[in-house]
Amino acid sequence: MNRSRLSKPLLHLLKPQTPKSKSPVFLLSHHLCTNPGSNLKPNPNQPPQDDDSLITQVLQLLQPNEKDWNFDQLHNLLFSNSTSPSPRSLFHITCSLGASSKAIKFFDYVSENAGRSPPGSTALLSSAFQAVLEITLREPNSETKLYDLYKMAKERNVRLNFNAAALLVRSLGMAGMEDEALIVFNELPGLKNTHLCNVVIGMLLKMGRVDDALKVLDEMLHPEAKFRVDEFTCDIVIGSLLRRREQTGRSVSEEEIVDLVSKFGKQGVFPNSPLLTKLITVLCRNKKINRAWDVLHDVMKMGGAVDASPFNALLTALGRCSDFMRMSELMAKMEEMGIKPNVITFGILINCLCKSRRIDAALEVFEKMSGVVGVSAKPDVIIYNTLINGLCKVGRQEEGLRLMEKMRSQGGCAPNTVTYNCLIDGFNKVGDFERGRELFDKMKEEGIPLNVVTLNTLLDGLCRHGRLNTALEFFNEMQRDGLKGNAVTYTILITSFCNVNNISKALELFDQMLSTECSTDATVYHCLISGLSQAGRMEDASFVVSKLKEAGFSLDIVSYNVMINGFCSKNKLDKVHEMIEEMESAGVKPDSVTYNVLLSYLSKAGDFKNAHKVLSRMMNEGINPTVVTFGTLIHAHCLDGNTDKAMKIFRDMGSNAKIPPNTVIYNDLINSLCKKNDVEQALSLMDDMKDKGVRPNTATFNAMFKGLRENNLLEIAFQFMDRMVEQACNPDYITMEILTEWLSAAGETEKLSKFVQGYLVSVDRQKDGIIGYR
DNA sequence: CTAGGGTTAG
Numbered sequence: 001m002n003r004s005r006l007s008k009p010l011l012h013l014l015k016p017q018t019p020k021s022k023s024p025v026f027l028l029s030h031h032l033c034t035n036p037g038s039n040l041k042p043n044p045n046q047p048p049q050d051d052d053s054l055i056t057q058v059l060q061l062l063q064p065n066e067k068d069w070n071f072d073q074l075h076n077l078l079f080s081n082s083t084s085p086s087p088r089s090l091f092h093i094t095c096s097l098g099a100s101s102k103a104i105k106f107f108d109y110v111s112e113n114a115g116r117s118p119p120g121s122t123a124l125l126s127s128a129f130q131a132v133l134e135i136t137l138r139e140p141n142s143e144t145k146l147y148d149l150y151k152m153a154k155e156r157n158v159r160l161n162f163n164a165a166a167l168l169v170r171s172l173g174m175a176g177m178e179d180e181a182l183i184v185f186n187e188l189p190g191l192k193n194t195h196l197c198n199v200v201i202g203m204l205l206k207m208g209r210v211d212d213a214l215k216v217l218d219e220m221l222h223p224e225a226k227f228r229v230d231e232f233t234c235d236i237v238i239g240s241l242l243r244r245r246e247q248t249g250r251s252v253s254e255e256e257i258v259d260l261v262s263k264f265g266k267q268g269v270f271p272n273s274p275l276l277t278k279l280i281t282v283l284c285r286n287k288k289i290n291r292a293w294d295v296l297h298d299v300m301k302m303g304g305a306v307d308a309s310p311f312n313a314l315l316t317a318l319g320r321c322s323d324f325m326r327m328s329e330l331m332a333k334m335e336e337m338g339i340k341p342n343v344i345t346f347g348i349l350i351n352c353l354c355k356s357r358r359i360d361a362a363l364e365v366f367e368k369m370s371g372v373v374g375v376s377a378k379p380d381v382i383i384y385n386t387l388i389n390g391l392c393k394v395g396r397q398e399e400g401l402r403l404m405e406k407m408r409s410q411g412g413c414a415p416n417t418v419t420y421n422c423l424i425d426g427f428n429k430v431g432d433f434e435r436g437r438e439l440f441d442k443m444k445e446e447g448i449p450l451n452v453v454t455l456n457t458l459l460d461g462l463c464r465h466g467r468l469n470t471a472l473e474f475f476n477e478m479q480r481d482g483l484k485g486n487a488v489t490y491t492i493l494i495t496s497f498c499n500v501n502n503i504s505k506a507l508e509l510f511d512q513m514l515s516t517e518c519s520t521d522a523t524v525y526h527c528l529i530s531g532l533s534q535a536g537r538m539e540d541a542s543f544v545v546s547k548l549k550e551a552g553f554s555l556d557i558v559s560y561n562v563m564i565n566g567f568c569s570k571n572k573l574d575k576v577h578e579m580i581e582e583m584e585s586a587g588v589k590p591d592s593v594t595y596n597v598l599l600s601y602l603s604k605a606g607d608f609k610n611a612h613k614v615l616s617r618m619m620n621e622g623i624n625p626t627v628v629t630f631g632t633l634i635h636a637h638c639l640d641g642n643t644d645k646a647m648k649i650f651r652d653m654g655s656n657a658k659i660p661p662n663t664v665i666y667n668d669l670i671n672s673l674c675k676k677n678d679v680e681q682a683l684s685l686m687d688d689m690k691d692k693g694v695r696p697n698t699a700t701f702n703a704m705f706k707g708l709r710e711n712n713l714l715e716i717a718f719q720f721m722d723r724m725v726e727q728a729c730n731p732d733y734i735t736m737e738i739l740t741e742w743l744s745a746a747g748e749t750e751k752l753s754k755f756v757q758g759y760l761v762s763v764d765r766q767k768d769g770i771i772g773y774r
Numbered sequence: 775c776t777a778g779g780g781t782t783a784g
Contacts, residue, residue, distance in 0.1 A: 351775075385775040392776095421776040456777040491778040498780095523779050530780035561781040596782040604783095631783035664784050671784080699784065 051089040054078075058085075058093050066105045079113050087127035094131030100142065103135040104149075111156050122159050129153050130164035137167070143175030150184055160184075165191055166199045173203030182212065194220070194227040198236055205240040210250045213237070221263050231272070234264045238271050242278050254283050258295055262302075270304030277309045284317030292317065293326070300337060308334070308342045315345065319352035327352070343369075343377045350383060354390030362390055379411060385418045392426025397435075400426055417443075421453045428461030436461055450478075456488050463496035471496070487513075487521040494524065498531025506531055507540065514547070522553040529559050533566030538575070541566060554586065561593045568601040576601075592618070596628050603636030611636070625657060631665045638672035646672060647681075660692060667699045674707025682707050683716070695727070702734045709742045717742075718751065722760045731756070 172181035204213035283292035353362035391400035462471035
């Protein structure tokens with residue numbers, strides 16, 4: 001039925017070929033012409049065939065330069081008494097003129113002459129004007145001329161058709177002339193329709209004029225509006241408002257967007273699935289899960305069609321905050337609405353269960369997804385990898401390995417780099433390098449490409465087991481093979497070298513990282529700063545801080561704490577103040593660790609007055625003391641020799657602050673009490689630990705042994721030695737020093753040797769024999 | 775879906 005589309009090629013054939021019309025650009029631009037306003041009905045009195053011959057004849061006349069046009073002949077063809085061109089043919093003629101100057105001249109001619117033959121003249125002029133606009137727009141930098149053309153049309157009472165109006169509004173907007181675009185739009189009283197409003201709204205939103213756009217939208221949403229919103233309106237509005245959030249200009253709150261969605265919904269118009277999903281994702285990212293929940297449910301309640309993806313978005317967010325209750329509620333809702341979960345939905349559930357270490361539940365879901373009729377979604381490589389990783393993370397790497405075989409044989413799914421990375425990491429983490437290495441070789445054998453994660457996994461495994469030099473060699477080897485390290489690679493190596501106090505190697509690696517154009521991130525800087533601060537290398541740490549800032553990163557609260565602590569231990573109080581000031585101006589709020597560090601410094605120096613000031617400041621800031629805060633105070637009073645005060649704080653923390661003391665605190669007190677020769681109270685603390693379920697460690701026993709030795713309480717010492725054996729608490733060199741001296745002097749070397757071999761030493765328990773074997 | 779992270783009390 002679209003005659004004009006059919007007739008276009010025909011037109012080209014019929015037309016005399018001029019050099020210009022042969023150019024591909026011309027053909028293309030001709031093709032770009034829209035048809036004159038779709039509101040125009042074909043004139044039944046003028047069959048298109050006649051149109052085409054008319055067009056051909058007119059174009060022939062218009063071939064020469066404008067000034068050579070023969071107006072008499074033109075008039076004969078177009079406006080003689082018997083004939084009148086169709087709007088469509090005028091549009092084509094004007095469009096085919098190629099240059100805007102010609103088109104305007106022709107339009108001038110038509111507007112002067114068509115007026116004499118109403119009533120069709122309005123439509124005629126509209127079409128011709130539309131063609132003028134289109135021609136003009138094809139010429140470079142022509143946007144500014146548009147508004148002048150519009151004014152000209154207005155002076156001559158040329159009515160704009162829909163296409164011309166839309167084109168004008170959109171083009172003016174794109175040229176940054178939104179005001180002019182709005183004027184045009186507002187001066188089109190009888191011509192507005194949904195499409196045109198959509199164009200204007202889209203244009204305004206693109207230019208950041210949110211409120212103007214919403215005003216237009218408001219009119220459309222009015223109950224008595226002549227033209228309602230449609231799905232395009234919804235698309236344009238919600239889509240660009242969501243996109244706008246990352247741009248400058250008036251930001252629109254999610255609340256407003258949610259509100260608009262519900263207004264659209266009342267008109268029976270809903271955002272499409274990707275858009276709804278995006279909205280839900282944005283809401284969830286901004287911690288408004290409840291709003292996201294409501295939006296999804298509201299859309300369904302109002303009758304919008306919803307598929308799995310917005311559900312998936314919401315499920316992901318709920319999974320992140322481990323809200324399993326609402327996850328299953330949502331799954332139930334899906335079922336109720338007859339919406340089939342897809343692979344992604346299952347992936348989210350399985351991932352979620354794996355992350356909360358509920359692997360068996362995850363495996364159950366996995367069984368279900370292929371088993372139950374109607375919900376079958378074939379597990380893909382991601383599902384398998386998630387499960388394999390989950391198994392490895394809880395030490396079930398053997399099962400992970402079996403699942404990989406199953407995915408190959410039964411799942412028809414080939415393992416990939418990620419699959420192997422997960423398994424290698426799994427075996428490495430439990431110290432089974434052999435298997436890790438085997439998998440690595442197998443991976444190469446099967447031609448599965450290694451990536452930087454593979455490299456980092458292997459490096460991490462080596463480093464964790466103290467094989468730093470092997471790790472370095474391996475890294476160099478891989479680099480020679482063309483596999484580059486990234487920020488994670490350097491983080492692993494740098495932290496490992498810091499941990500063994502090989503600071504120069506750590507710094508060397510840092511230099512290497514900066515000199516290769518390797519990716520960096522804040523973490524690698526943070527780790528090095530931490531390592532250097534702990535090593536007391538504050539100048540180096542400060543240097544790395546400056547490098548971090550140069551790279552565009554900033555210090556976070558932990559790094560500030562690390563630095564403050566470092567400067568405290570070096571007694572550089574001015575630097576401590578400097579850091580605190582910098583931290584405040586950077587808007588990083590001190591946390592309990594910051595206060596603990598300061599508290600520790602002050603009270604260790606015996607400055608309890610200022611320590612208490614810091615403590616009350618901490619409370620005023622609404623930061624609750626932690627177990628470390630109490631530990632710090634207790635430690636300070638112990639150092640001060642004031643064990644009573646320390647014990648008072650200890651009792652206080654249990655009863656008032658309701659913070660259970662930990663091993664460190666017990667150790668401190670036991671140590672202090674024993675030094676004061678108050679073994680009785682120390683022993684009662686040992687009982688207290690047992691009651692409260694706080695596990696003593698080697699240091700606890702060491703402190704206790706010292707106190708017992710002073711009072712020669714051998715039998716009690718034997719009991720504690722048994723406790724150590726039972727609890728697999730290994731003696732260290734301090735334990736051995738104390739016991740060796742004491743027990744040899746007491747003639748009990750045999751017991752010591754039993755203890756060392758992991759046997760119980762108390763006489764009456766000896767019969768239990770093997771039970772005590774370590 | 776896979777790899778790395780640092781702080782305070784002993």
